[in-house]
Amino acid sequence: MSHHVLFNLDGQEVDVEVDENESLLSVLRERLGVTSVKDGCAPQGQCGCCTVLVDGEARVSCVTPVDRIIGRAVTTVEGLEPVWRDACAASFVATGGSQCGFCTPGIIVRCASAVAKGRVDRASMERALAAHVCRCTGWQSVLDALESPVALDPSRDLSLAAERAALEGGVPQQVDASVPLGGAKFADDMAPRDAVVAVPRSAGVEVSAELAEGIAWVIADTLRDARTAAGKVQGRRTTLDDSPPLPSLVAPINGVALATSWVDSGYLEPDASWCEPGGEPATARGNGGGFGGKADSLAPPAARILADRLQRSVRVVMSREDVVRFSAKRAPISATARFDGKLVTIRGTCASGGESRLSKAAEIASPYGVGIDAVWDTATLPVFRVSSALRAFGLAETAVLVEGALTAAGADRLSLIQDARSASVLLDSCVLGFEGAIAGARVKINAQTGKLEKVEVKVAAGDPLDDVVMRSYAAGAAHMALGWVLTEGLAVDPETGEPLDLTIRSLGVIRAKDIPEIEVSIVDEAGPPLGRSSDAVFAAVAAAAWDALLLVDGSRPATFPARETRTARILRR
Ligand code: FES
Ligand code: FES
Structure with a gap:
């Protein structure tokens, strides 16, 4: 039954008609038009995008019944103290801590509460971020923005920053201080x-x-x-495992085998x-x-x-559950690879729809000067849709197989690298992207504990245009690549293809507290800006991570996610 509720919203008394059991989020967005409060997973209460303050305490509004806030004060990002808020937004732009910006208003609101209580150190901010999910940034730049306000360099040209963001994301993007405050033009807000x-x-x-x-x-x-x-649709988390749907293959002598699971993009804006x-x-x-x-x-x-x-x-x-049910998934593969000193031979099967991108990736000239002979069969798997447009699809699968085969054959990468450009980014891996950007990576895992310690990335993509944005995309890609290798997978009913894990947390996105230091070095190059450098970074980090697991555990995991490794277990605790 509908009834009226009165509360204070950002300093103004409001009197609004609501339905029985209506959430505060629904009232804010649907009845009062406050679109800075985002719906990333309602009513799961897991992403933090809908966070507001209720009498100064951070609350996820999607699971807060509006009847509970009668007579209380609700603060959204619009109602925060403006000097602090605007400095915080500028800080996010200065560090690259907000890419799409969908998660950021909720993060800023929660951190305003922490700051009001004097909890401003990095550890406190990390704890505060436990209630949030960010898919874009890899967290480090978010923490940098929050730990102490970073002033925005007035000489920085944000149109170039937006240009780099568009080259990475593949669509026009806004980069300015309105984005962290929820002002990007999301379809449902408009x-x-x-x-x-x-x-x-x-x-x-x-x-x-x-x-x-x-x-x-x-x-x-x-x-x-x-x-x-x-x-x-219940946003359930099953106890079913997310094993790769294609049968695992036996690794050839001095070669590697890998089978990957279904993976959801996990983007925050439904x-x-x-x-x-x-x-x-x-x-x-x-x-x-x-x-x-x-x-x-x-x-x-x-x-x-x-x-x-x-x-x-x-x-x-679409709700979060709808997105997981209906959005296109990364096509799983099962393949082997072997290096004979001149040629990397890849033989495998992929879910139907992924084959052309995988073949295209094998056609890119290897930075090691080796040939790649890849043959992909296809298998029709009962899932609603697969997409080969997902970040680094094909490139990353090929890169991990090639790099794994080089390691298995004991190849000396430095002697294989044939040009100065590739040498300038080579670390423990080196990947040339679809659009000419190139990246190398190293992943350090503590041999005693199995804990991720550090990721190093070197990337060259012509004119960077804006180092902050390029670094942010590289760090986000590194975060996503570690997730692909270690924690991300989707349980799917093998008969119907219906995804069984529908919550945002069940997708396995690595949390803020678990992400290691990610050091990104940009190799400045002359020439026009090259796009999708973050795809090359994703592929390079994934390959380096797979090799790092071999180094610390003595055996190479045969599946992604490599759930049974010590490193993955730490991340899922
Ligand atoms: S929308 Fe409320 S926590 Fe995700
Ligand atoms: S910036 Fe955090 S989800 Fe996009």
Whole structure:
């Protein structure tokens, strides 16, 4: 039953009509239009994007019933003390601690509470970040921004920063102090609130729906009504394992074998779009491409179809559970590789849809001057969609196999490297990217404890344009690569292809407290800026991490994620 609640929002008394059991997040976004408070996983309460202060204490608003805040003071990023807040936002721009910016307002709000209590040291900030997920940055630049305000260099040209971000993300990106405060143009923040709302129907729910892009969409006047009618998909975390779906192969003598699991992109902004009849749908890639995961998002085409069919403005909104169920996944592989002194021979199978990208990766000239002979079979696996557009797909799979084969054959990388450019980035790996950027990496693991200690990255991508952004993307790619090797996997029903882990935390993204120091060196080069340097970094770090596990454990894990290693166990504690 609807009723009125009164509370103080950012210093103003508000009186708003709400439904029974409505969350504070729903009231803020849907009824009061406060879009700096983001919905990354509601109602899971796991990502921290919806964090606000209630009487000065940080709370995730998606699991806070609005009835509990009657008569209390709610503070969003807009209501924080402006001098501190704006310095904090500038600090995020100065360190590169905010890329897409979806996670950042919640982080800033929580840290405002910590600062008010005098907890300003790095350890306190790390603890505060335990309640948050950031997929873009690799955390270090977030901690740098929070530990002590870093002034923004007035001579820095943020248009060049945005240009580098676009080259890395593959879509136009905004880089300025409004982004950390939630001001990037995300589709669902810009959607007209009088549009009807379309959400995916849950399996087994008997309610009328409109089919578009292979999904049954339940339409209602409000997001809350649509979600109620569509039925709840439980954001469960299964105890099933995320073993690779393709059978493991036996490593050839002096060679390697690897099988990888399903992986979700894990981008924080759930897919959304809106469209007017006869119009162009809003892009789902408002301030970032979801690392390629949104390249073929179903939200914009569905919004267009539904708007044209219903002759009304339609707002398409996916929940976290919907994103995991319907977004394209990284195609698993199972392959072997062997180096005979001249040629790396790769033989393997990949989930159907990944083969052309894998073949293309093998055609890139190796920085080691060795040939790559790769043959990929395909297997049709029962998962909704795979995408070869995901970050470094093909490049990273090929790189880990090539580097693994070189190590298994006892090859001396330095003697193989044939040009000065490759030598300038060579560490324990060296990978040339699809667009000409090149990166090398070293991953240090403590031999006694198995704990990740440090990641070193060297990267060259022509004119960097903006070192801060390029470093931030490199660190984020290193963080994601470590996750791919060690912790990230998705349990999928082998019969139906239905993902079984639907919570943001179950995806295995490495937490702030677990990420080691990531040192990124940019090799300055003349010439035009080259894109996707972070893809090369991802591939180089993954290859170096796989070799580092061999070094400390004495045997090479045959699967990603390498769950059974000491290093992975520490990360999952
Ligand atoms: S949306 Fe509330 S914690 Fe993720
Ligand atoms: S900047 Fe943190 S999720 Fe994008």
